[in-house]
Each structure stands twice: as C-alpha cells, then as structure tokens.
Amino acid sequence: MPVLTDNAAGRVDTRPAPGETPPQRRAWWTSRRRDQLAGLLFVTPQLIGTALFVLLPLGLVVWYSLHEWNVLADTFDFVGTDNYRKLVDDPNLPSVLRSTAYFSVGLVVLNLGLALLLAVLLNQKLRGTVVFRTLFFSPVVVSLVAWTIVWGFLLQDNGGVNGVAGMVGADGPNWLRGEWTAMLSVIVVQVVKNVGLNMVLFLAALQGVPAELYEAATVEGASRWTQFRRITVPLISPTILLTSIITVAGALQVFAQIAVLTQGGPGTSTTVLVYYLYQQAFQFHQFGYGSTLSVLLFAIVLTLTVVQWRMRRRWVFHEQ
C-alpha cells in the first residue's frame, strides 16, 4: 500500500526542476493544501466519533474503576485500587472467568472446525452447493434474539430436541438447567447461528488455492487428508488467523444469548464476563465495580488480539 507508507508524501517537491523557469508566483491554494484540507474533512466525522464514543469512554472507564460509585445511594468516592482488590477477592470471579474461557474456547474450536468442514464439503464439485451455502448461511440473517428464543423453546425439558432424542430412545437432559449442558447449549446455539459467516470466508479462501497443487499431490499419491493438511491448511492460514481473531473477539462479547437462554444460570455456570459486568453495573448499580470488570474485559481482549497477531509468523504460511 504505497499510499500510507510515505508519510512525507504531503511534502511534494515543489521546487522547479533544474533548467525549468521558476513559476512567477506560486498560488497559495495549492493542490497539496487542498488535499490536506480534504483529507482532514473526510476523516472528521469518524475522528469525532472515535474521540467521543471510544477514547473518552475508555479513559472514563479507567477513572470510574478507581471509584466506589453506588448510583442508588448517589455516592462517588475515590478509593484508589480498592475495586481491583475487590476483583481479586471476588468469590464469583474464578467461576465467571472459567465460564468465559469455556465459552470462548468451545465456540472458537467448534465454529472454526465446523466452518472449515462445511467450506470443504461445499467446495466439492457437486450440484446444489449454492442452495446449501444459502441454507447454512441463513441463520446469520435471522434476528439474534428471535433465533435464541426458538432454541430456548427447542431446548426445554419437553422441547423438540428431547423429542428427537426420545424418538431414538434416549432420555435427554434438561439442557438449559444442567450445570454443564447449559453452557454447551449456548455454545451450540451460537455456533449454528454464525458459522455461516466463517464458512463463506473459508470458501472464498479455498477457491484461491490453485488446483494444480492438488493434481500434483494426487500424482504423487498423497491422500486427501495429507493434501488437506499440507496444502489446504497452510494456504488458507491467513484466513484462519483472521476468522479466529474475529471469532475470539465476538466470543468475549456474547451477551444476548446468555440473557435470553439462561440468565447466567444455573448458579453462575453460564455467567460470562460481559453478563457479570452488566449485572454489577445495571442490576446492582455498582458502576465503579462494573467499570473495573470492563477494564478487565478490555485487558483480556487486548492481550488475546496481540498474542494472536504475534503468533501469525509462526503458523501463517504466507502473507500478502
């Protein structure tokens, strides 16, 4: 991207070339100045938005986290790092972090695995792949809460999932009330909802893999599995990295599904960090402690993104 690499580009050489007659008077309103103004004007709305709705709140959330702030009692006192000490001692926090990790890891593994499987299946020379692509993608456009409500119905004790299980003679658990099945259910509902997006990105990447590579590998007697591991995965690794970054970030933000399906229960087994932060801030009106949890969430997101980005040289085969 030549446009961005040259920071000095704004300073275009305006001196006359040797042998050329210097212009009588340079107009003050040069095209460089015009570009300077146009560039700034074009980015102004985005910059104002970032300053007002991203950077300022980010600063404020750190500031709030240093305060004991009870909205109901209308108290706002500076308490230094008290909230952070409270965080470390919070008996719920280990469980919340465990739930968050369980959800994120489960979601990312299932989502990327299934997306890749679907993409490979639909990348075969088969009739009707476009129809199937549409079917697998369709939950992406179904309203999230509507989707979650339907699954909530299907996962009830007497719901459709257990009905199907009963047909094959199995006695299904009460999915959303079970200590470990509740989180599993939330993960599966979310994976089915959004895996189509990653599937499409993988399909696009698969179509960019040159067919000659597979032909050559077939000639040399490599099995399909070997071809997949040695050719497909390395060549689409940039897309795998991208989708995993997006999916991890999305996993840490899950809220509506938890709120609609389980309300964080049973116990705290599905209380992920965002849900816990919502409870503390907006149900228990502890804005200070809620802000501390926000800072923790930000730290986790930032760390994971940076780690994933750093790891790209290790396992991403090529970069454009």
Add this chain to the structure above:
Amino acid sequence: MNSRLSLRARLTLYGVICLLAVPFVFPTWWMITSSFKPVADIFAFPPSLIPTEWSFSAYRRVFELQPFARQYFNSAYIAAVVTIGTLAVSALAGYAFARIRFRGQQFLFLVVLVGLLIPSEVTIVPLFQLFNSLGLVDTHWPLILVPMLGAPSVLATFIMRQFFITLPAELEEAARVDGLGRLATFWRIALPLARPALGAVAIFTFLHSWNLYLEPIVFLSSPEKFTLPQALTQFVDAYGGPMWDVQLSAASMTALPVLVVFVLAQRQFIEGLAHTGLKG
C-alpha cells in the same frame, strides 16, 4: 480435491450435508410454522411440519400486548439511519485514508484503529453516564450515534479503506486532470466503483443494528421506545413464563423480512461479504 467424485462418494456427501443442514434450517422453519399453530399444537409430539389447523390469534395478540408496530418502526428506522450514516462516515474516512495524502494521516489512522480493539461492552458504563448527563437516556440517540460514529463504524471504515486501496489510481488521476475536485472525484468516480464494498458494509451494519440487544436494554425503559430484540423478550405471562405462541409470532415477524431479502439477494449477500478485503 476438485476431481470428479464417484456416485457413491457424491451420495454420501449429500447425506452428510443434508444431515448437517437440519439444525440450520429446522429452527427457522419451526418458528414460522408454529407461529400459526394453536397453542396446544405447539407442544404436540411428534411435531407437525405444517400446521394442521391455521390460527392467527397469536399474531393479533402480539399487537395487543405491546405497541409492537411502534417497536417495529423503531428498529427499522434506527437500522436505516445507522446504515446510511455509517456508509457516509466510513466511505469518506476510508477514501481519505486510502487515497488522499495529508499530514497526520498515519497517526489518525492508528487512532481510529483503536476502535477495532475495543468491544462496545467495555465502554457501556461511561457511555450510559455520558448520555445520562446529556439527558438522552430513554431516547434513540445512543442507539444511533454510537454505532454510526463509534467503534462499530471503525470496522466499516477499515473495509472501505481496504477496498479503495485496490482501485486503480489512474481513473481518479484522469478525473483530476479534467479538473474535478476531491469531493467530486470521490462522489462521481470512486464511490460508484465501490458498490460491492458499500453493499457489504450496509449488510453488516444493518444486521448489527437490527440485532443490538445490550444497548437497548441499558438505554431504553419505555415500551413504546423499545426495539424488536428487546420487545421479543417481553411477551411473558403473569408468572414470568414465556407465552410461546405470541413469542414465536413476534420472532417470526422480526426474522422474516431480513430472511426474505436475503433469499432474494443471497448471491450479493454472500459474495459481497466474501470479497471485501476480509480475504485474509
């Protein structure tokens, strides 16, 4: 992998794909068909795939129990305003970052990129306070301004920038030689060429706004200001148990319009999203 498959392999593949498709298709199908069933039939087992007896009473009750038409309008107009606004903001900024050279460009781009790293959940408490101090809680302003200008629009700006970088510069240079200004070049040359990217950004943005849930429940408290996702969860009986027939009707009405548009334009949807600088 692209060699022709044997008949047996193809049949196996179809079988696997059809089986995998069940959890993707059945819930939506079931939601829509059940919304027309009498309450007793919703729990019937085995479930009927098509209502044996059509009932529209749940659809009527959706509108009786809540100002649902109003809530529908709220969601639709908020999503429309946010989408158009985001397109404008992100196309302008994306174009400037990709195509115009100006001092401070790299630094400002970095500042904007910070938005990509910060989930809006992190800033929900200060945003609530901010809008509270402006007296804008229980209005639609937070649901419009934050997505349009804040963190969610940064991704859009990034997509637009990636797209404009790939446009051949010669087109614009020719236009500029002909005396077109920056804005005119952008409006008449670059923007029409950017339709695929604009389409993808529009889809992303619309779905994001249409699905928003945390923000509405934090910012809104009067039912006539609610948006659809929030309204859907309010159809409960006196004991707090969900009224399933009504919920399923309301959910169907929320899901169907987007689903229909998607089926009609699925190629643009899928390809738009697949080919927009998101390719690794």
